[in-house]
Amino acid sequence: MRVINFSAGPSTLPLEVLKEAQDELLSYKGKGFSIMEISHRTKLFEEVHFEAMQNVKSLYKLSDDYEVLFLQGGASLQFAMVPMNLSLNGVCEYVNTGVWTKKAIKEAKILNVNLNVVASSEEDNFSHIPDVKFSDNADYAYICSNNTIYGTQYQSYPDTKAPLVVDASSDFFSKEVDFKNIALFYGGTQKNAGISGLACVIIRKDMLERSASKNLPSMLKYSIHNENKSLFNTPNTFAIYIFALEMRWLLKQGGLAKIDENNKAKANLLYECIDSSEGFYTGFARKEDRSLMNVSFKSKNAELDALFVKEAEANSMLGLKGHRLLGGLRASIYNAITLEQVKELCAFMNEFKKKYA
Numbered sequence: 001m002r003v004i005n006f007s008a009g010p011s012t013l014p015l016e017v018l019k020e021a022q023d024e025l026l027s028y029k030g031k032g033f034s035i036m037e038i039s040h041r042t043k044l045f046e047e048v049h050f051e052a053m054q055n056v057k058s059l060y061k062l063s064d065d066y067e068v069l070f071l072q073g074g075a076s077l078q079f080a081m082v083p084m085n086l087s088l089n090g091v092c093e094y095v096n097t098g099v100w101t102k103k104a105i106k107e108a109k110i111l112n113v114n115l116n117v118v119a120s121s122e123e124d125n126f127s128h129i130p131d132v133k134f135s136d137n138a139d140y141a142y143i144c145s146n147n148t149i150y151g152t153q154y155q156s157y158p159d160t161k162a163p164l165v166v167d168a169s170s171d172f173f174s175k176e177v178d179f180k181n182i183a184l185f186y187g188g189t190q191k192n193a194g195i196s197g198l199a200c201v202i203i204r205k206d207m208l209e210r211s212a213s214k215n216l217p218s219m220l221k222y223s224i225h226n227e228n229k230s231l232f233n234t235p236n237t238f239a240i241y242i243f244a245l246e247m248r249w250l251l252k253q254g255g256l257a258k259i260d261e262n263n264k265a266k267a268n269l270l271y272e273c274i275d276s277s278e279g280f281y282t283g284f285a286r287k288e289d290r291s292l293m294n295v296s297f298k299s300k301n302a303e304l305d306a307l308f309v310k311e312a313e314a315n316s317m318l319g320l321k322g323h324r325l326l327g328g329l330r331a332s333i334y335n336a337i338t339l340e341q342v343k344e345l346c347a348f349m350n351e352f353k354k355k356y357a
């Protein structure tokens with residue numbers, strides 16, 4: 001029996017993806033070995049690898065100006081690789097919207113790049129997305145599109161002449177994206193597109209040229225990975241395989257516009273449940289900045305929150321405890337969570353409210 005898993009990450013995978021991986025686990029395409037047990041240089045693996053890359057391009061409708069990379073080190077290594085590869089002699093500008101941007105800022109500072117935090121919502125505990133105006137001539141402009149812990153999300157990206165860099169780890173492949181200003185778009189795949197350890201990086205070709213001009217260790221250099229089509233060394237083949245299954249699944253759902261429609265329906269239902277609770281539940285994020293992926297909220301007090309988590313678990317609903325920094329409750333309703341599952345959560349929330357209001 002599978003539970004309904006609202007974990008923030010790693011998080012639930014589509015059942016179809018898990019079943020397909022299960023079917024193929026002992027014998028991939030009838031070969032008598034699993035995809036994990038063969039060389040990354042074989043045609044069999046390369047087919048999976050390049051299909052996944054191509055499907056990323058199709059899903060986001062990317063022009064030939066962009067390349068797709070599969071890298072290791074999760075999203076967190078990108079906190080360092082971005083400044084290493086993209087900083088020039090100007091200023092790197094960051095918006096601070098929570099823990100994940102703070103970590104990115106910290107790594108860039110370790111590397112001694114010239115850095116400015118040009119907007120922040122720290123003063124109100126990151127409950128909103130601040131307005132920002134980046135300098136036209138910044139080396140790059142850095143944002144995190146969805147703040148996993150606080151449940152805030154950019155509804156549209158800031159307009160900028162500087163190359164925009166986006167950490168999209170927790171809203172990856174959840175909606176269509178206009179790449180107009182985007183120079184680099186990345187995420188760990190364990191929230192919305194697969195399992196942990198793999199980062200997918202979408203990079204514009206002028207940024208690859210910047211990278212090529214840098215004196216960096218090979219493994220930390222975008223241009224080297226691109227020249228080697230993300231097969232410079234042994235990649236995380238199993239994570240790429242699961243990611244490939246996910247990309248196929250997303251296409252089968254009808255692509256990102258369709259996925260977005262479904263994500264909106266799910267989030268609307270859950271926020272409606274919170275907003276119509278007459279103050280029993282309160283949402284954390286400012287309404288206009290609410291995330292469609294991570295719904296952070298709380299009930300009337302900490303004791304009730306703890307009881308909520310406990311009773312939810314007894315009802316086969318997991319992962320609803322808020323992040324330790326914020327407390328309260330959080331439901332992560334990524335792509336693989338169905339509308340039906342959100343309906344079940346809302347029904348549970350209404351029952352819980354009736355019992356304890």
Ligand SMILES: *Cc1c(COP(=O)(O)O)cnc(C)c1O
Nearest residue numbers: 074075076100148167169170188
């Ligand atoms: C989870 C997360 C990360 C960190 O991902 P790792 O793969 O653990 O390095 C970075 N950014 C955001 C927005 C995240 O949600």
